[in-house]
Amino acid sequence: xxxxxxxxxxNPDLEQQVLKKWEETNLYDFVLAEKNYTIDTPPPYPSGRPxxxxxxxxxxQIDMIARTARMTGxxxxxxxxxxxxxxxxxxxxxxxxxxxxxxxxxxxFLNLCKEALDDLESEMIQIMKSLGxxxxxxxxxxxxxxxxxxxxxxxxIELWKKGQIYLANRxxxxxxxxxxxxxxxxxxxxDLPTKLVYxxxxxxxxxxxxxxxxxxxxxxxxxxxIIVNEEDERYADLVGKKILVPIFDxxxxxxxxxxxxxxxxxxxxxxxxYGDQNDVALFRELKLxxxxxxxxxxxxxxxxxxxxxxxxxxxxxxxIEDLExxxxxxxxxxxxHRTPVSERSKNPIEIIPMEEYYLKQMDSVEKIKGxxxxxxxxxxxxxxxxMNWLDSISIxxxxxxRRYYGTExxxxxxxxxxxxxxxxxxxxxxxxKEESPISNCSKCNGTEFVGEERTFDTWMDSSIxxxxxxxxxxxxxxxxxxxxxxxxxxxxxxxRTWLYYTLLRCEQLxxxxxxxxxxxxGYGLDEKGMKMSKSKxxxxxPLPVIERIGADTFRFWSASEANHGYDFRCSEQKMDSTxxxxxKLWNVSRFLSSFPLVESATPTDTDKWxxxxxxxxxxxxxxxxxxxxxxxxxxxxxxxxxxxxxANYIEMVKARAYGIGFSDEEKNAAIFxxxxxxxxxxxxxxxxTPFITEHLWQTLYSxxxxxxxxxxxxxxxxxxxxxxxxxxxxxxxxWNEKKSKGLSLKDTIAIDIPEKLSVFSKDFASxxxxx
RNA sequence: GGGCUCAUAGUCCAGGUCGGUUAUGACGUCGCCCUUACACGGCGAAGAUCCGGGGUUCAAAUCCCCGUGGGCCCA
Numbered sequence: 001x002x003x004x005x006x007x008x009x010x011n012p013d014l015e016q017q018v019l020k021k022w023e024e025t026n027l028y029d030f031v032l033a034e035k036n037y038t039i040d041t042p043p044p045y046p047s048g049r050p051x052x053x054x055x056x057x058x059x060x061q062i063d064m065i066a067r068t069a070r071m072t073g074x075x076x077x078x079x080x081x082x083x084x085x086x087x088x089x090x091x092x093x094x095x096x097x098x099x100x101x102x103x104x105x106x107x108x109f110l111n112l113c114k115e116a117l118d119d120l121e122s123e124m125i126q127i128m129k130s131l132g133x134x135x136x137x138x139x140x141x142x143x144x145x146x147x148x149x150x151x152x153x154x155x156x157i158e159l160w161k162k163g164q165i166y167l168a169n170r171x172x173x174x175x176x177x178x179x180x181x182x183x184x185x186x187x188x189x190x191d192l193p194t195k196l197v198y199x200x201x202x203x204x205x206x207x208x209x210x211x212x213x214x215x216x217x218x219x220x221x222x223x224x225x226i227i228v229n230e231e232d233e234r235y236a237d238l239v240g241k242k243i244l245v246p247i248f249d250x251x252x253x254x255x256x257x258x259x260x261x262x263x264x265x266x267x268x269x270x271x272x273x274y275g276d277q278n279d280v281a282l283f284r285e286l287k288l289x290x291x292x293x294x295x296x297x298x299x300x301x302x303x304x305x306x307x308x309x310x311x312x313x314x315x316x317x318x319x320i321e322d323l324e325x326x327x328x329x330x331x332x333x334x335x336x337h338r339t340p341v342s343e344r345s346k347n348p349i350e351i352i353p354m355e356e357y358y359l360k361q362m363d364s365v366e367k368i369k370g371x372x373x374x375x376x377x378x379x380x381x382x383x384x385x386x387m388n389w390l391d392s393i394s395i396x397x398x399x400x401x402r403r404y405y406g407t408e409x410x411x412x413x414x415x416x417x418x419x420x421x422x423x424x425x426x427x428x429x430x431x432x433k434e435e436s437p438i439s440n441c442s443k444c445n446g447t448e449f450v451g452e453e454r455t456f457d458t459w460m461d462s463s464i465x466x467x468x469x470x471x472x473x474x475x476x477x478x479x480x481x482x483x484x485x486x487x488x489x490x491x492x493x494x495x496r497t498w499l500y501y502t503l504l505r506c507e508q509l510x511x512x513x514x515x516x517x518x519x520x521x522g523y524g525l526d527e528k529g530m531k532m533s534k535s536k537x538x539x540x541x542p543l544p545v546i547e548r549i550g551a552d553t554f555r556f557w558s559a560s561e562a563n564h565g566y567d568f569r570c571s572e573q574k575m576d577s578t579x580x581x582x583x584k585l586w587n588v589s590r591f592l593s594s595f596p597l598v599e600s601a602t603p604t605d606t607d608k609w610x611x612x613x614x615x616x617x618x619x620x621x622x623x624x625x626x627x628x629x630x631x632x633x634x635x636x637x638x639x640x641x642x643x644x645x646x647a648n649y650i651e652m653v654k655a656r657a658y659g660i661g662f663s664d665e666e667k668n669a670a671i672f673x674x675x676x677x678x679x680x681x682x683x684x685x686x687x688x689t690p691f692i693t694e695h696l697w698q699t700l701y702s703x704x705x706x707x708x709x710x711x712x713x714x715x716x717x718x719x720x721x722x723x724x725x726x727x728x729x730x731x732x733x734x735w736n737e738k739k740s741k742g743l744s745l746k747d748t749i750a751i752d753i754p755e756k757l758s759v760f761s762k763d764f765a766s767x768x769x770x771x
Numbered sequence: 772g773g774g775c776u777c778a779u780a781g782u783c784c785a786g787g788u789c790g791g792u793u794a795u796g797a798c799g800u801c802g803c804c805c806u807u808a809c810a811c812g813g814c815g816a817a818g819a820u821c822c823g824g825g826g827u828u829c830a831a832a833u834c835c836c837c838g839u840g841g842g843c844c845c846a
Contacts (some may be wrong), residue, residue: 259772259846278772381776385844388774392845492775493843522843527782529841560797562784566777567842574783577798583811591808607775635785638792639796650808658807735814745806745814 004593004699010579010586012550015691017134022694027705028134030077032478037074038485039066040466041135042498043081043143046120050541052532053570054491056127057558060193061521062489062549064559065485065628069486070134071711072625077482078135079469080128084144085116085406086458089182092116100344102180106432113405117144127542131551134692134707141468143461146428149407151468152461154511156399157410164360164508169290169353170398171273171280173340176298181354183404186343192619194337197320198266198330203224204242204251210235211330213265215337217323218315218422219272221248221304222293225286228268230256235268245270246328247319248305257282274351276340284394294350304636312350323607357400357409357454359505365390371513378627379565382520385495397501399457406455412436416446420677426473444712463501466514484512487628489519494563513578517630520565520636527571540570552689553579557636559688564627581638582692585681588646589696592678594707595657597701601672605759609720609727610649613640614677616721618714621684625711630688637685645677648728655766662762675700680712726757734768 022028043060044055066078083590090101093113101109106728121142129137141148158289159165173182184195197217200209212226223245228235235254259278271282273290283290295301300315302308307315323329341348368392377383400409410429411420423429423437431451440447464472470483490498499518508515526530526538533539546554603611617640624632653670656662662670679701686693686706697706734751743749748771753761764770 003808008809235801257772261772277846285846385775392774491843496844504773522776525842529777529802560784569783569800570785574798580798580811583809587809587812589804589808594808631784635796643796647813654807731815739803739815742803744804 003590005586005590006698009589010550010692012553012580014695015130015132015550015552018691018694019129022134022705025705027184027707028078030136031075032077033075034481035075035495036077037068037069037487038077038316038466038482038515039079039135039471040469040485040488040489041078042078043083043141043462043465044124045086045088046085046117046124048092049120049123049533050539050543051124051127052524052570053533053540053542053545056131056542056546056554057524057561057568058489058491058521058572059133060131060555060558061127061630063131063135063690064555064630065487065489065519065689066134067690067707068625068628068711070707071687072487072684072708073710077469080133080135080137081141081142081143081465082117082121082124083458083462083482084121084142085455085461087403087405088484089108089113089117089120090405092120094344097683101404102178106354109404114144117529123543127546131555134690143458143465144407146407146587148461148468148703150428150593151472151474152407152428152456153410153429154473155464155467155505156456156460157425159359165399166358166360167355168358168396168397169281169292170335170356170358171290171351172354173349174296174352175342175345175347175355176294176296176352178342179296180347180682181343182349183401183403187340187349187717188343189338190341190346191336192339192348194335194339195316195320196265196333196335197323197336198332199246199323200328200330201246202244203238204244206241208238210238210243210254210268211266212268212270213333214270214275215335216272216275216312216316218300218304218307218312219275219293219317220245220319221307222272222274222291223248223250223252223270223275224283224288224291225252225271226254226268227257227260227271227282228254229258229260229262230268232262234259246323255286265280270302273353276351280351290353292353294352296354298350299712305438311470328554338707339441356398358396359372359399359460361393361397362395364504364747365393366509367507368500371503374513375515376517378517378519378629382492382495382565383518385492385520386500389496389500392612399460401457402453405453406458407461408432409452409454409456411452412438412449414441414444414446415448415450417441417444419443420452421449425454436594459497459501460505461506462498464509466502466506467509472510483510483514485515487517487519488515489521491523492520493523495520513726522562522565522567524570525567527569527573529567529569532570540572545572545575549575549579550582552691553582556581556634556689559630561631563631564629581642582689584646585595585685585692586640586696588650589700591650592674593700594672595674597675598672601669601676603669603673603717604666604763605720606649606652606763607669607673608718608725609760610645610673610677611715611717612720613644613724614680615714615716618680618684618712622711625687632682634688636689637681641681644724644728645681648731649677650674651731652760652763652767656763661766682706683709683712723757723760726754727760730754730764731759731767734770738768 066076093116149502155500156549175182194215196213196215198211198213201212226243238254239256241254243254274280291303293303294303300307300310339348372386408430410423412431413420419441421438432453436449466485471478502514557575620636621633656666656670659667682693694706748769750771753764
């Protein structure tokens with residue numbers, strides 16, 4: 001009997017052949033049905049090379065969701081997109097070409113960004129393809145396409161007309177030397193020498209003075225409160241009292257806040273708009289009214305009184321002089337202060353309130369909480385991230401950004417009266433370079449307009465991904481049959497952004513939840529449990545790894561490494577060694593491929609034993625697959641295949657399958673059972689390792705793809721699982737005894753079969769050559 | 772600074788809700804073995820005071836409290 005499979009090991013190069021077959025037969029093409037299961041796949045962001053190996057693992061598992069769903073009979077719509085809006089590509093482009101965004105012509109800069117994105121995107125697409133992602137790769141969408149951006153703009157225009165958008169001040173990081181706003185990601189910190197001024201503040205209706213240390217005395221005019229730590233006894237009796245600000249003489253309240261450190265300065269901190277990010281947070285938290293002390297020209301404003309017009313540095317020198325003259329200074333220390341500066345220009349940045357557009361969200365929080373409760377989270381524990389976030393939202397969502405590579409805010413302003421106008425929805429608009437589509441100002445009838453230059457926060461784009469893929473406002477029938485979508489898979493670090501904003505936007509636009517399930521994956525860390533980053537040098541490039549070990553090995557590693565929802569470590573050595581299991585599966589299949597298929601047979605007790613263990617395995621796998629938790633089936637299948645099926649059952653029935661000393665009926669029962677078990681294992685494993693299971697399935701069992709099969713179901717035969725422990729222990733006992741007596745495994749030995757296992761006697765006798 | 776989460780052999784992980792056998796499995800290590808699927812293998816062995824401290828209990832890896840360290844998000 002020649003085995004159908006002759007190669008001795010699974011060769012990952014075969015994956016290419018399988019992939020080709022899938023492509024030729026358009027196996028995963030989506031055809032709209034009455035009922036559809038839509039996956040709101042996260043469009044990954046190409047921010048640089050290499051792509052994160054954790055992301056490769058993440059997308060492998062999202063594909064397992066699609067395959068699992070297909071095998072339960074769902075009509076799966078699995079779109080693939082690439083998120084291309086936002087800051088990282090701007091930074092990447094600036095670095096790559098050694099240019100600055102603000103000093104480059106906008107159109108030219110956008111083209112350079114586009115090129116960079118195309119480049120990075122093609123690598124990601126290649127990785128997804130070779131991982132066997134069964135989604136719409138060949139017609140993937142892009143969030144910077146005209147179609148996508150038109151939808152972002154239309155939804156904005158709709159909300160604008162509903163009065164959901166308004167203008168208000170927002171603190172921006174501002175580099176007044178270059179006259180530009182800086183994103184948080186572009187800030188670094190330098191330790192710069194500076195003066196820490198200990199100032200005497202008077203307590204109202206009292207002779208008492210308190211000392212407050214600050215590096216920014218020029219912001220005294222914008223001081224709104226004084227904070228002390230709640231455990232600081234020195235000020236306990238002063239909490240709630242009014243304090244008089246030196247020079248300006250205004251009254252502010254002293255209150256407690258945990259961010260005040262007892263050890264720093266005097267322990268009392270003045271909170272001004274805005275000395276640093278902590279001030280911004282405090283103004284927000286304590287709902288203080290900001291005072292604009294520094295203007296866009298980088299000079300002190302009128303609010304600074306006699307210091308108006310001076311640059312902050314000059315004002316600081318002057319005010320220190322004045323403070324000293326009026327005996328407000330206790331002492332001055334020269335310290336080294338961690339100062340936020342622009343990463344590029346190294347100029348200290350100022351935090352300056354500027355007018356930005358906001359989308360109302362405070363009114364929606366309760367509704368979103370309700371939606372959140374309706375959505376099933378996998379794992380359940382990560383719903384808490386969303387709920388905590390909803391409890392802590394304190395301001396509306398600032399949606400405008402002073403950047404280039406993003407969806408343009410579609411507004412034109414009347415040159416005469418500055419009235420903003422939005423165009424008709426449905427088209428993609430670029431106000432910074434296009435003529436106004438509005439001809440007359442509705443307010444003053446002016447005819448000249450100037451286009452808005454700002455772009456949206458990228459979450460404005462990505463938060464409508466479920467609407468875009470379901471053809472919202474474009475194909476009503478398609479939308480009706482695919483929305484709300486089935487599941488949102490994503491990583492846990494963006495629950496508070498992507499997941500939350502999607503709920504918000506979809507609720508505002510459709511009044512419905514965007515999906516019924518949310519599937520949250522943990523974070524990929526390096527082999528020591530540290531975050532991977534290019535700068536630390538511990539980033540692992542997924543492409544060479546996948547090329548070396550193959551997609552299936554990588555995917556099985558991904559499923560078996562950590563339980564769903566928890567962070568996981570990426571160790572190349574662990575990935576390499578996962579290959580051993582695929583080898584095992586391959587060789588089991590190779591062995592079985594030498595036996596013909598048997599239509600039906602009457603199982604013996606040994607067969608019934610493994611079949612009832614198989615049933616147990618099927619149930620266990622279902623428990624995992626129901627929750628799209630692939631760790632559960634991966635571990636269970638490996639355990640069963642290796643330690644029960646291969647190590648015990650196959651050894652027990654080998655002689656019987658060859659027909660040595662057994663009747664044809666007994667022989668057929670063994671062969672029937674062997675194939676029954678293997679074919680079931682292949683189906684159970686198909687969502688996790690689609691290549692090897694497809695190859696083996698088509699070689700052994702069918703010309704039809706395994707990915708068209710329905711998942712195996714338990715058949716509830718008699719329960720023999722209570723024998724398992726005794727069977728494996730008895731086999732071990734014989735092996736041990738032969739070893740200790742220096743016998744070869746094929747030598748005869750006299751060992752009594754335990755009473756309980758007597759029904760298996762014939763198989764044991766042939767297996768161990770018992771005399 | 773706040774929230775969430777994790778900590779079990781050299782490494783990774785199970786068990787933890789609902790306290791009670793000898794704490795699961797894999798990788799790695801070591802020893803023996805070519806046995807008609809597999810040496811990319813088989814069999815066997817060694818290896819864990821379950822992060823530290825306290826508490827509840829007849830009994831704690833498991834429940835509670837306090838630390839320490841890692842991760843993520845927010846500030």
